[in-house]
Amino acid sequence: MKLYYSPGACSLADHIAMHEADLQFDRVRVDLKTKTTESGQNFDEINPKSYVPTLEFDDGQRLTENVAILSWVAQRKPSLAPSGEMDATRLIEMLAFISTEIHKQFGRVFKPTSDAEASAAREKIGQRFALVSNMLKGDNLFGTEVSVADAYLFTMLLWAHKVNIDVPQKLADFQQRMRARPAVQLALKHEGIE
Known part of the structure; x- marks a missing residue:
């Protein structure tokens, strides 16, 4: 199994979740600017959508999109999903x-067509983080156990930090707890993120 990723991209959520699930997989780095893998393969031949993540199974099937891949990981490791x-x-x-509501808005911050667009997106992201902060149930989104959604939220919080978007203290505390997890540290190390 191979996870096609780009350092610090949204695929970090999948990378973290797969380590949390103790899944064995190879990592294939993708340069999103040149659309090539680290071996020089045209990434568009692997994923015509031209973005990460892509999870390739040993039989050649591929799965794309964070929601799909994270759901698949949770099916493999039920403790990474709430029960019931x-x-x-x-x-x-x-x-x-x-x-x-969060991930998609960052596109308007990273590559805005105007200052007004970036400002509106930053405001909307802040509002969405405030909502999510109120949804935390204990230490995580679904209580005491970490879920695949926590890995995704952590990745979005890294992005917020990168572009200086303030987040509620509950989410800042959540981010620090997540960063201390061995699976998160391993994924960050693999991707060269401090």
């Missing part, structure tokens, strides 16, 4: 919220 029928649906709800 409705809780499993709540996990998908949270992954979708992070993906559409």
